[in-house]
Amino acid sequence: MTDRRAPGPDGGHLIGALSRFKSNSLGLISDLQRRFGGIARVKLGPYLVHQVTEPDLIKHVLQDNPGNYRRGRFYRGFNLFMGHGMLTTDGAEWQARRQVAQPFFQRARLESAAPVITECVQDLLDRWEGPAERGEVVDVVDDLMWLSMGVLSRVLFGVDLRERADELLPVVRFAIKAMIITGKVEQMLPRWVPTRYRRDLNRHQAVLNRVMDDVIARQRAAGDEDNLVAALLRAEHPETGRPWDDRAIRAELKTHFMAGHETTGCALAWTLYALAQHVDVRRRLTAELDEVLAGRTPTAEDLPKLTYLRQVVDESLRMYPPIWVFPRDTVDDDEIGGYHVPAGTTVLISPHAAHHNAEVWESPEAFDPERFCPASRSTERYRYLPFGGGARHCVGHRLALLELQLTVAMVAQRYRLDLAPGHQVVPTGLVSLRPKKGVPMRIAPVDRG
Numbered sequence: 001m002t003d004r005r006a007p008g009p010d011g012g013h014l015i016g017a018l019s020r021f022k023s024n025s026l027g028l029i030s031d032l033q034r035r036f037g038g039i040a041r042v043k044l045g046p047y048l049v050h051q052v053t054e055p056d057l058i059k060h061v062l063q064d065n066p067g068n069y070r071r072g073r074f075y076r077g078f079n080l081f082m083g084h085g086m087l088t089t090d091g092a093e094w095q096a097r098r099q100v101a102q103p104f105f106q107r108a109r110l111e112s113a114a115p116v117i118t119e120c121v122q123d124l125l126d127r128w129e130g131p132a133e134r135g136e137v138v139d140v141v142d143d144l145m146w147l148s149m150g151v152l153s154r155v156l157f158g159v160d161l162r163e164r165a166d167e168l169l170p171v172v173r174f175a176i177k178a179m180i181i182t183g184k185v186e187q188m189l190p191r192w193v194p195t196r197y198r199r200d201l202n203r204h205q206a207v208l209n210r211v212m213d214d215v216i217a218r219q220r221a222a223g224d225e226d227n228l229v230a231a232l233l234r235a236e237h238p239e240t241g242r243p244w245d246d247r248a249i250r251a252e253l254k255t256h257f258m259a260g261h262e263t264t265g266c267a268l269a270w271t272l273y274a275l276a277q278h279v280d281v282r283r284r285l286t287a288e289l290d291e292v293l294a295g296r297t298p299t300a301e302d303l304p305k306l307t308y309l310r311q312v313v314d315e316s317l318r319m320y321p322p323i324w325v326f327p328r329d330t331v332d333d334d335e336i337g338g339y340h341v342p343a344g345t346t347v348l349i350s351p352h353a354a355h356h357n358a359e360v361w362e363s364p365e366a367f368d369p370e371r372f373c374p375a376s377r378s379t380e381r382y383r384y385l386p387f388g389g390g391a392r393h394c395v396g397h398r399l400a401l402l403e404l405q406l407t408v409a410m411v412a413q414r415y416r417l418d419l420a421p422g423h424q425v426v427p428t429g430l431v432s433l434r435p436k437k438g439v440p441m442r443i444a445p446v447d448r449g
């Protein structure tokens with residue numbers, strides 16, 4: 001095996017790299033890609049990290065040699081709000097979890113849930129009616145989180161967690177910062193040190209656990225139903241044949257709740273923002289919606305005819321991938337792109353850096369849904385990976401795409417959203433790609449005159 005080192009900032013930049021990772025991880029990752037290309041080597045404090053952004057090299061990690069990659073140290077932060085669930089475990093434990101959940105994401109099953117999604121979107125449209133009449137500005141991010149919380153919990157858990165949004169939204173806002181390990185002092189201190197951060201962490205964890213315990217208790221009382229919670233209560237441990245304990249079930253529910261609604265809420269916020277910035281795209285989308293739907297509520301059967309809608313969603317996920325980076329640790333030494341990657345070190349895969357790579361995408365900073373029209377769409381794998389890839393690709397991607405298309409269609413049919421004058425939307429890399437100071441928008445009825 002080669003002992004060649006991948007290019008990266010030299011020793012003099014080490015401290016700089018760590019402090020930049022703490023303050024602006026998105027900026028650091030974009031810079032590494034621009035300066036060093038498809039694979040870059042960087043020390044982040046004590047951790048040796050290789051950032052991999054070229055399609056073939058990403059394929060190596062996710063698809064060709066996945067046995068050499070496990071979740072590792074950066075995913076440990078996710079345990080804080082997800083426990084040991086499908087996202088953070090490996091091997092047999094992961095497989096058992098994925099097997100229980102997978103059937104709930106089959107195409108036919110999800111399509112039959114489309115009316116639940118459109119009902120939730122209708123609630124959002126009604127919520128915006130007052131502000132639209134008064135021409136008010138609304139920060140859409142929390143409202144879109146509220147929507148996706150409703151969709152996720154009604155489709156998978158058989159309950160409506162929007163009723164508890166006042167408790168849950170602050171938890172989520174805290175969690176997306178706490179779960180990403182950036183080496184901040186507050187994260188490194190032992191649990192027993194009574195800092196304010198630790199008190200807030202304990203409080204938010206307790207709220208999330210309590211809500212999920214209530215979901216489990218409701219399901220037990222309701223008996224067997226056709227949802228994920230009931231399937232988890234029925235499931236048996238593959239080795240012992242015993243039912244899962246409540247802690248294991250709770251971890252799975254927290255994982256789906258966090259991984260499922262927050263990502264989709266962000267994707268919706270970014271898509272509505274992109275439409276507000278590109279009037280030509282919005283006009284073409286509205287024309288397609290008028291032609292195919294003539295004002296009625298979309299169904300899952302309509303979606304194949306709404307080709308431009310899908311292009312807009314795909315381009316938004318390229319430009320603003322909600323999971324903008326995800327990590328792996330190497331089990332043994334590996335060779336990636338002709339460079340040595342030592343055992344026990346971290347590999348970061350960044351959909352954001354990959355989607356903005358000027359060697360792979362023409363004018364990557366331009367929002368252009370035409371890239372995804374059937375005639376010009378590239379079939380090259382791993383240049384576009386908003387949902388990851390290989391065996392660990394996103395289990396919920398079909399639900400996310402369904403929700404995105406139905407929501408964007410219904411919002412664009414009814415309202416015109418414009419960014420509040422003077423507000424600049426700046427992406428920031430937390431666990432998800434979030435607009436730093438929200439997305440305040442003026443909501444107005446669509447003008448059909």
Ligand code: HEM
Pocket residue numbers: 086087088098152255256259260261263264267321322323326327385386387388389391392393394395396397399400
């Ligand atoms: C736009 C919305 C979404 C985006 C961008 C997204 C993105 C991703 C990505 C990139 C991964 C792979 C992470 C890795 O390989 O380390 C992933 C995994 C996962 N996602 Fe999503 N996701 C979305 C929606 C959802 C939804 C709706 C659910 C569930 C309802 C969900 C549940 C999960 C779970 C459980 C995993 C772990 C899968 C495994 O390790 O086997 N996601 N997601």
